[in-house]
Amino acid sequence: DADVTQTPRNRITKTGKRIMLECSQTKGHDRMYWYRQDPGLGLRLIYYSFDVKDINKGEISDGYSVSRQAQAKFSLSLESAIPNQTALYFCATSDSEVDTQYFGPGTRLTVL
Amino acid sequence: AQSVTQLDSQVPVFEEAPVELRCNYSSSVSVYLFWYVQYPNQGLQLLLKYLSGSTLVKGINGFEAEFNKSQTSFHLRKPSVHISDTAEYFCAVSDYDNQGGKLIFGQGTELSVKP
Numbered sequence: 001d002a003d004v005t006q007t008p009r010n011r012i013t014k015t016g017k018r019i020m021l022e023c024s025q026t027k028g029h030d031r032m033y034w035y036r037q038d039p040g041l042g043l044r045l046i047y048y049s050f051d052v053k054d055i056n057k058g059e060i061s062d063g064y065s066v067s068r069q070a071q072a073k074f075s076l077s078l079e080s081a082i083p084n085q086t087a088l089y090f091c092a093t094s095d096s097e098v099d100t101q102y103f104g105p106g107t108r109l110t111v112l
Numbered sequence: 113a114q115s116v117t118q119l120d121s122q123v124p125v126f127e128e129a130p131v132e133l134r135c136n137y138s139s140s141v142s143v144y145l146f147w148y149v150q151y152p153n154q155g156l157q158l159l160l161k162y163l164s165g166s167t168l169v170k171g172i173n174g175f176e177a178e179f180n181k182s183q184t185s186f187h188l189r190k191p192s193v194h195i196s197d198t199a200e201y202f203c204a205v206s207d208y209d210n211q212g213g214k215l216i217f218g219q220g221t222e223l224s225v226k227p
Contacts, residue, residue: 004155035217040121040219040220041219042116042118042202042217042218042219042220043156043202043215043217044217045214045215045216048214058214090155090156092156098144098161098163098206100146100158100161101156101158101215103148103155103156103157104155105154105155106154106155
């Protein structure tokens with residue numbers, strides 16, 4: 001079984017809809033991250049959490065919110081989706097600032 | 113502020129040829145440096161990382177990278193590529209002084225290996 005899972009893997013939605021992307025990990029890591037990937041822009045950090053009570057904004061947090069329900073679960077919400085949020089979204093986990101980040105398989109989100 | 117620049121967006125190369133993917137970073141503090149690879153329709157996985165010590169770092173699948181502090185570079189190399197190396201490669205930097213663990217990624221380099 002995969003260590004970092006993301007659901008759904010693909011989602012098509014309409015402008016103005018609320019969307020939640022979920023991430024679960026079995027690696028026992030405290031640190032979790034949400035990134036979005038756009039062609040030619042690499043990965044950009046949306047939110048990150050160093051433990052259940054610690055949530056921090058990343059580079060591009062506007063239009064997004066997160067919830068850390070447990071050590072193993074970190075959800076990303078788009079309260080009112082807009083077309084420029086169409087992207088590939090990745091969740092990642094790590095054990096420390098020097099440790100490898102382990103990525104999920106990604107969620108491809110299309111906002112029409 | 114930190115930044116990472118990958119100097120080539122696409123690198124086409126023939127099988128068994130050597131390849132170098134270039135990465136430059138800017139940071140006012142000491143850094144940790146990473147290379148990740150993304151195969152088609154997959155998430156990212158770590159190729160190698162530089163934390164301290166020897167400036168030549170060896171990673172998986174025959175890749176290596178050299179940290180050059182004076183040139184603020186961390187170029188990735190492989191002496192002989194295979195078709196299976198076709199993927200997108202990302203350079204990333206994390207600094208010592210922030211709360212830790214935040215990676216700044218470059219724009220990515222698409223490596224295309226042709227037979």
